[in-house]
Amino acid sequence: SQQGEEDPQALSIQEGENATMNCSYKTSINNLQWYRQNSGRGLVHLILIRSNEREKHSGRLRVTLDTSKKSSSLLITASRAADTASYFCATDAWGAQKLVFGQGTRLTINP
């Protein structure tokens, strides 16, 4: 059962602009993670935010989490062509080792 849902499904911006992707989920979570997938490849973990955290930074990435709205956002600042990829959010329930992935946002950075 898919819990996370990303919005938008596709996003196209110019290099140097900021990209924002959103994720909504349905049930209580332990943590929320974001992954990147380059075309035809496996997923790569980007960042994890715990349910008791509201914001987290990693390089050009900024993640926010609003547990009252059951939503998260991923902001990529100063985008580069190499950021072109699909981005997925994933959530887990307390005590569970498995993750539930959303359908992803396909991000295209135009030079």
Added chain:
Amino acid sequence: DVKVTQSSRYLVKRTGEKVFLECVQDMDHENMFWYRQDPGLGLRLIYFSYDVKMKEKGDIPEGYSVSREKKERFSLILESASTNQTSMYLCASSSGTGKNNEQFFGPGTRLTVL
């Protein structure tokens, strides 16, 4: 660095064939997972394993089985491949300890069933 490898990047099989997809991880992870990824459907969990010889069904186990005889290896088996099993198959592993259940993925196997 964690490395997860999958036996094939591309595989073409015929309907009715028995298909084995192999996954190996080198970080002594307890948990291993098999997903399939289809356009518009995202990643869907087929089976996962918490330990050697342990397995649990995911969301779409029908038509698949798994084997975990050694900690580092998790195999996905299609007993009788069908065309609707044409997909990208992704293997992942994660540590069973701590609160960080980050998953590490292999490069994927694109399976085509004719």
